[in-house]
Amino acid sequence: MKEAQGTDAAISEERWLETVYRRDTPQLTVRAVIGGMAIGALMCLSNLYVFFKTGWSMGVTITAAILAFATFKALSAARITKDPLTALENNALTTVASGAGYMTGGGNMAAFGALLMVTTVRPDPVPMIAWFGVIAALGVFTAIPIKRQLINQEGLAFPTGKATAETLRAIHGDTGGGSGEGTGQARALGFGALFAALLALVRDAKAPWMPWNLPSSFPLPLTIAGRPASDWTLSFKTEVVLLGAGALMSFRTAWSLLLGGLLTYAFLAPALVAQGAVTAVSYKAIVGWTVWPGAALLVAAGLTSFALDWKSVGRAFSGISRVFTRAKTDEAADPIDAVECPGWWFPAGFVVLGPIVVVLMTWLFQIPWWAGVVAVPLAVVMGFVAARVTGETDVTPTKALGPVTQLLYGIITPGNLSGNIMSANVTGGIGLHAADLLTTLKTGWLLGASPRVQFHAQLFGVLAGAAVVVPAFNILIPDPALLGSEAWPAPSCLVWAGVSKAFAGGMGALDGLAKTGIAAGLLLGVALALLERFAPPRFKHLVPSPSGLGIAMVIPGSNAIAMFLGALAAWLFQRRDPDLAQRYVVPVSSGLIAGESLMGVVIALLIVSGVLSR
Numbered sequence: 001m002k003e004a005q006g007t008d009a010a011i012s013e014e015r016w017l018e019t020v021y022r023r024d025t026p027q028l029t030v031r032a033v034i035g036g037m038a039i040g041a042l043m044c045l046s047n048l049y050v051f052f053k054t055g056w057s058m059g060v061t062i063t064a065a066i067l068a069f070a071t072f073k074a075l076s077a078a079r080i081t082k083d084p085l086t087a088l089e090n091n092a093l094t095t096v097a098s099g100a101g102y103m104t105g106g107g108n109m110a111a112f113g114a115l116l117m118v119t120t121v122r123p124d125p126v127p128m129i130a131w132f133g134v135i136a137a138l139g140v141f142t143a144i145p146i147k148r149q150l151i152n153q154e155g156l157a158f159p160t161g162k163a164t165a166e167t168l169r170a171i172h173g174d175t176g177g178g179s180g181e182g183t184g185q186a187r188a189l190g191f192g193a194l195f196a197a198l199l200a201l202v203r204d205a206k207a208p209w210m211p212w213n214l215p216s217s218f219p220l221p222l223t224i225a226g227r228p229a230s231d232w233t234l235s236f237k238t239e240v241v242l243l244g245a246g247a248l249m250s251f252r253t254a255w256s257l258l259l260g261g262l263l264t265y266a267f268l269a270p271a272l273v274a275q276g277a278v279t280a281v282s283y284k285a286i287v288g289w290t291v292w293p294g295a296a297l298l299v300a301a302g303l304t305s306f307a308l309d310w311k312s313v314g315r316a317f318s319g320i321s322r323v324f325t326r327a328k329t330d331e332a333a334d335p336i337d338a339v340e341c342p343g344w345w346f347p348a349g350f351v352v353l354g355p356i357v358v359v360l361m362t363w364l365f366q367i368p369w370w371a372g373v374v375a376v377p378l379a380v381v382m383g384f385v386a387a388r389v390t391g392e393t394d395v396t397p398t399k400a401l402g403p404v405t406q407l408l409y410g411i412i413t414p415g416n417l418s419g420n421i422m423s424a425n426v427t428g429g430i431g432l433h434a435a436d437l438l439t440t441l442k443t444g445w446l447l448g449a450s451p452r453v454q455f456h457a458q459l460f461g462v463l464a465g466a467a468v469v470v471p472a473f474n475i476l477i478p479d480p481a482l483l484g485s486e487a488w489p490a491p492s493c494l495v496w497a498g499v500s501k502a503f504a505g506g507m508g509a510l511d512g513l514a515k516t517g518i519a520a521g522l523l524l525g526v527a528l529a530l531l532e533r534f535a536p537p538r539f540k541h542l543v544p545s546p547s548g549l550g551i552a553m554v555i556p557g558s559n560a561i562a563m564f565l566g567a568l569a570a571w572l573f574q575r576r577d578p579d580l581a582q583r584y585v586v587p588v589s590s591g592l593i594a595g596e597s598l599m600g601v602v603i604a605l606l607i608v609s610g611v612l613s614r
Helices: 013-019 031-056 061-077 085-103 108-119 123-143 144-153 159-173 180-204 240-247 251-275 283-308 310-329 345-364 369-391 398-412 415-449 451-474 490-503 514-533 536-541 545-553 557-576 578-608
Strands: 217-219 235-237
Touching: 013 144, 013 451, 013 514, 031 061, 031 085, 031 108, 031 240, 031 451, 031 490, 031 557, 031 578, 061 085, 061 159, 061 180, 061 415, 061 578, 085 108, 085 123, 085 159, 085 415, 085 451, 108 123, 108 144, 108 415, 108 490, 123 345, 123 369, 123 415, 123 451, 144 345, 144 415, 159 415, 180 240, 235 398, 235 557, 240 557, 240 578, 251 283, 251 545, 251 557, 283 490, 283 514, 283 545, 345 369, 345 398, 345 415, 369 415, 398 415, 398 490, 415 451, 415 490, 451 578, 514 545, 557 578
Parallel strands: none
Antiparallel strands: 217 235
């Protein structure tokens, strides 16, 4: 039997072919494609809901792997399927699901939401489906020339890819058929989803046959500046999706969220109201000011971290030259070429998809054709950089690459708000989907999967995600005015819209206090990024997370409280029983997120159809 228990950075490609690669094992079967597209579509819906609530897109692969395992276990028990789902089939399925589920990331929904906020014009669905699909597909092709350099030869960590491989081994067992651990995780996910769905139904379904609805929040027993804390958005929410999201983030990010929320709504907001800078005590009025320092903090921290990682950036560019030099010299004689994606697929994809992106940029967003021509190769280069940073840190630097593109287009196409936003979407989307495919390819490298199979799987997922995300957005957010409200905070959309206004139209219209807030946010972002990098290891956990503080300034304080409580519960569980927490925190949290978010989408559909009232 082949040695499929994993590889490390030192293993050669020849040894991987001999000892790890499972040449004759079925992978991208019809059921894997269908199951991956279905689960990916559900994950896309779930991520869409979570994104507009929290500003984050949740991880897809581990949840998809557990869902797939549970689904096929049930189908096997019902004698609908004969053969069990194998680990490599599940790997292909999760690759499909990841391509679909992450359609909300990479700036896609941040850009789409920001576009509606600044223009109030909703583009036709079909062109937008094509837009997101083509950008994501170009990101998939962008991963081809750098895969061997980053994964095969350098063995970059891609932590999420490695964690997914370990999860697949654990739930499928050594034989690939299944294990008790997988069944337990699947049940935990199912119970969490059922509880969250029922809670969302009781809370949000407004109908004559509903005698009672669970309140959306419970007030805190205190006042701030003579007003109830709930007036300042500080309350206990009954949205368990926020608890689940908090449980999946680091405890440092979560306590930073709580700190930022309390500072923003208990101290800064009352001071702004007292000075007249904010004229009403409401979420929308407060965040209309705090978005400026919050966005500045996020952008400054992202760019500083990116600059401090200059070695990774340098390696990315030197790696590009090595990739193309090798492709010209020894491709024909390399035995692994029969397994890897052919090198010519990347330029072919670039030639076919690049002009489509340019045409759509010109048609949909009135970006000059020459500016569109600049955007595509720039985005591909940024995609190479994003992929390496993701491989080394597990964080795709969208918060840095997006504003860089917005700044560039603010200079070359001044005043074009929609073009400024959507050109950054090209950079973010290509970078995210290149990094996403490489993350799943790391899983495949560890399990012995075919890279070509996973490339095709990712494209299937992209098709499913693009087809789902635009109609779902239109159903979930029927009125652009909902974005930036307490019900749909859409923090990332607020940040992208704010950055676009600053870069495209200049900051001359802002008052002096807002400019002071921006300056303070920039300084704080740089300082925190420097502390994050250079603080002694034993003190780093005490440095507030720039992402946590920045996002806290553009979401309601109640959201920050709920996410902190979720993270606190997971942290306490981890300290009490690390092994049990490692097995069950992710599935339970994912179940809470999936159950409430999918029920939220169902309720939105029932409202549109007239079955329920708003």
